Amino acid sequence: MTETLEIEEQFDWLKEVLRKEDMTTFRDVFLDWHLYEEAQFYLSLDENERQKIYHFLSPYEMANLFDVIEEEHEDVKEFLAEMRPSYAAEMLTEMYTDNAVDILNQLDKATVARFLSTMKSEKVEDIKELLHYEDKTAGSIMTTDYVAIVANQTVKSALTLLKKKALTAEIIYYIYVIREDETLVGVISLRDLIVSDDEMMIADIMNERVISVRVGDDQEDVAKMIRDYDFLAVPVIDYEDCLLGIITVDDIIDVIDDEAASDYSGLAGVDVEAVAETPLKASSKRLPWLITLLFLGMSTATLISHYEVMINEASILAVFISLITGTAGNAGTQSLAVAVRRLAISDDKDAGFVRLILNEVLTGVITGLVTGAVICVVIGLWKNNFVLGLVIGIAMLCAITVANLAGSLIPMLMEKLGFDPAVASGPFITTLSDLTSVLIYFNIASLFMSFFV
Amino acid sequence: MTETLEIEEQFDWLKEVLRKEDMTTFRDVFLDWHLYEEAQFYLSLDENERQKIYHFLSPYEMANLFDVIEEEHEDVKEFLAEMRPSYAAEMLTEMYTDNAVDILNQLDKATVARFLSTMKSEKVEDIKELLHYEDKTAGSIMTTDYVAIVANQTVKSALTLLKKKALTAEIIYYIYVIREDETLVGVISLRDLIVSDDEMMIADIMNERVISVRVGDDQEDVAKMIRDYDFLAVPVIDYEDCLLGIITVDDIIDVIDDEAASDYSGLAGVDVEAVAETPLKASSKRLPWLITLLFLGMSTATLISHYEVMINEASILAVFISLITGTAGNAGTQSLAVAVRRLAISDDKDAGFVRLILNEVLTGVITGLVTGAVICVVIGLWKNNFVLGLVIGIAMLCAITVANLAGSLIPMLMEKLGFDPAVASGPFITTLSDLTSVLIYFNIASLFMSFFV
Incomplete structure (x- = not known):
């Protein structure tokens, strides 16, 4: 991949721009990058440079970037500490709920409480819910940023609704159909939605055999299911069949990677994850x-x-x-x-x-x-x-x-x-x-x- | 996952239906299942029962089912041999190109030639192209069933085009923008497409910094990129930047699994993939x-x-x-x-x-x-x-x-x-x-x- 080299040169050049405090050029170039590259650039900076970034980017833009930083990254704690508390809280609010929770799970209780007290209330509730789930269960890797609709509407109205939710949902390619009591009753892919006639009813075209996992299921079992069924996401339900969240394929790839590394580590009697050590x-x-x-x-x-x-x-x-x-x-x-x-x-x-x-x-x-x-x-x-x-x-x-x-x-x-x-x-x-x-x-x-x- | 048990009971019941040659009931129930379950059911049958299935299902329906059978499944060769050659050829035509190629790669040259001679000509060309690529390269795991459009059109016309291609494309959530000479110039997600105004031009909303892999890149590098960038698919280009195909996340999960298993096997000095052997x-x-x-x-x-x-x-x-x-x-x-x-x-x-x-x-x-x-x-x-x-x-x-x-x-x-x-x-x-x-x-x-x- 030849891009790698070019990107390193771009990084150096943009750091120069950052040093010169040329905010307009910086934003023009930086925000055009892919989020993963933004994150790599951010991770290559020292604290002084990062402080400048916080002035140049909105909490929303920073949230997008933080969504792709590995939650296990050891410096995330430090990054949050060096931001203004109100900036950090707003950034956490703008992040996908599951990723915000992953970060909060690494902070001490007092810090979490301080952040939650300054965040928007509806987000706080979602976060508090996710904070409870046990490690390595479906609940611990799910996100609440999904799209759910009721069955009793046309394709057209569903599409209109979808347009509104498209910006905050983590994935919009499966739309889940729920009853008013939040029971999961069906699923429809965006593919099916866009090929269907505008006037058709969701109830008629949705797939009622929706495959889901329970909130307490082992994440390995969820990974196996997503792999076997080739899903992009799977819904998570509680023990009364109410929809709680979804698990997306990108989080599943991380699970598969981690589990493979841990089996491998076991066989060798060494933790192979920490490879770049003294x-x-x-x-x-x-x-x-x-x-x-x-x-x-x-x-x-x-x-x-x-x-x-x-x-x-x-x-x-x-x-x-x-x-x-x-x-x-x-x-x-x-x-x-x-x-x-x-x-x-x-x-x-x-x-x-x-x-x-x-x-x-x-x-x-x-x-x-x-x-x-x-x-x-x-x-x-x-x-x-x-x-x-x-x-x-x-x-x-x-x-x-x-x-x-x-x-x-x-x-x-x-x-x-x-x-x-x-x-x-x-x-x-x-x-x-x-x-x-x-x-x-x-x-x-x-x-x-x-x-x- | 409690579904597992229920499904086993359903399997037994449906086998009874199959034995009674009750085609209507069989099709009603079977086609309502998820493809993975259809495949599991099919794999649990003996040859007599499978012969009945070939009478009950169209080559298109069978193609969907074969799309989810692991290409390494040892019996796939045998399955093809027991079908009428014209039925098998039509099924291969209807499959996603990458999966059809995976199957053909396991057959001897004479059989492949026989199948190709009876398949639809445009599919044969796609397949011949894919048959060339070296094992474990991006080319060997890509599919040609993607959606590509030109930049010089409105969102509305792009959506109309997309609806037509939605049924045959393997993934429609990224739409690739190409010039007339097939050079890849941009990408737009379906998410961006549906939130944009109908009258906007694709050229104005597409992302020109499209990240791609070369056809000869190692599949492990592609897996790493999809994991890092959280992509659902990545475009594959040749050495003159022409779009050749796409690699989807479900194939990447298989790559990650295989590579992990092979590292693990190496450490132990045994092939752990073949676990259920005598x-x-x-x-x-x-x-x-x-x-x-x-x-x-x-x-x-x-x-x-x-x-x-x-x-x-x-x-x-x-x-x-x-x-x-x-x-x-x-x-x-x-x-x-x-x-x-x-x-x-x-x-x-x-x-x-x-x-x-x-x-x-x-x-x-x-x-x-x-x-x-x-x-x-x-x-x-x-x-x-x-x-x-x-x-x-x-x-x-x-x-x-x-x-x-x-x-x-x-x-x-x-x-x-x-x-x-x-x-x-x-x-x-x-x-x-x-x-x-x-x-x-x-x-x-x-x-x-x-x-x-």
Whole structure:
């Protein structure tokens, strides 16, 4: 994308304009940009420059820009603090309700209360409603800026109404049809609306099989639905079927991104979201996990030290410890990844619990048999000792089967217990399978000790 | 979502209707469903039942249903083969061009040629154009079913035109403005169109700063842009700025999902997409990777066997092999995950190459120092042998640093060489770091041998 370079040059040029306090030129150029570019420009400024921007742009223009800044952006708090309170409050009023709430959720209670007291009252009510919803539920990502109409009107009157609401609604491409008590009864796309005759009644052309989510549904389930149905938005209803808000596809993309990153982080045992950190900060985040695993690994070492006498008698046994623990660890990681992914995309999380685990154990037996047979032959030929080969082969079969069991069972149990299954990270499974592998290996080896010494 | 259960009951009921060949009832109920549900129902049928469906539904109705079936669905080929060829050809004609192309891409050349020869000529041209584009580029996921108008007309005439195109276009919420030579010159949202005065000229209200992607751009970059800008669609242009097609947000969600799954699969060394497989099939997919790693692991075993004499003299050394390889493997996996994620989300993949690696190595030194110090003290106290503790500690410091270097360097090199960095999978890095860890450990230990024996 060649625009990237050009944009950097434009940024530098516009900063010069800003410095010269040439408000007319600044507004001409800046407001012509796409909101995302406006936001990128704003984020590249220092506080002095930002102060100038607050003088040059209205709270409404600033609200549009803030609507596209990632709500997790660490400096948002600081930005709000440096604005005049009345300017910040007006900007929050002009923002889409869900985005304003995302920002308010990061401030302390006193600041939120101060902002709410200076904002327009109807917006305050919407915001207060959204502030209640639990994190990661449909309610927490929905917006109240939707278009709802009643069924008992013509296409023409609906279009007139739509024109009025078009500027404040977050998305106008689905129009929701409600009864007077706010019960959701239908939906009509703007596409259907504009191809329909002006005089037709909404009741006749609306789709009554409107697909909705409950306010308490998990955001992952909502993401799955929007993806499967190719929706641009989905309505959110309460437990009496009243329309509360809508969730738009752009927020769903963020959910999908976040969930993918969190599954991925789990598998690696590191938070991959914070990628641009100093080594010191990165170390401080990774160390707790590494040290925990180190102590778990110490138990493997302790276990091996119990068999030191055996190793003393047949040092050849020591040669293959890593091979067995490594292979079992690899198999366990594969099982874990499949189980976590399965839990993430499955509709019905209870069904197939036993079957998945059984399948994984069977897969473990099959891969273990093949891997065990291969290593039995290889070691038999290499060391000219087929008993040793057999010991390693059998140990590998057992270790892989157990690792597959652990890799599928542990995330399933996590899910059952209400934890995120991705927390059962790859390194944890690997270290756990090291322990069982060593136990299996030396116990099998001890049966054949007479052949090695 | 309570609908799920109800739908299953409806499915069973409708299958009964299908069996009774009650076409009127079937069409009444079936066509009232959402397309995704129609598709789910269709996918749950056996061939006999599907044959009935082909009699009950027109190729156009079937095309709508096929538009929502995942193009990767393994049975799509079979479905097409069981339809009358003329029915299948008409269905393909009626589908959105990008989806028809996705299906054709899975068939052999002779079958594609046969279909193309019986399809409507204007559609064939569109399809032939799309068939050329390389996999994973913007061209390969775009559709030609967009709405384009010229600037020199009023809002009213544009709306009239839009009504005509509304039924065949995949998305009508962005209208692209082109010159007569098809050069893309602007964009206007349907929202802006319907709030504007009927008599205004498109040229005056269109946005001339239209953001587009080139046909050869990587689909991941397109996904990133749509996510950042919150677009519902983005236009695709050729290298002379002519509009070729559009990419819609629903296809982008699939891209984001696929890329996330492929990064995740890479980290685990298993294809997690195919989750509902039989153990035999799963084994056959996992075994090549496990066996490859097994042979890589054999090199570690061979290396250890070179130090068998040392182990014979001081069997205590064998006790800590897994602890060192395991910890280094964990650290390497963390580095790998961060590097792969960084490559996936970064705009400029060249910048920061050296810095990221330097950061990772520094992080390795810091985490290695802390981990090494901890293990030195623990082992020193446990075995009452601080020289041993020191050896293990130093070995761990070196092994972690090298593992971090490998974990960040290898995916970076993959990227430079044009491979997907996610191919540098977790198990591969772990097994590689086993090898270097053992080498480091025994070399350091050999310097201190006199203290152990």
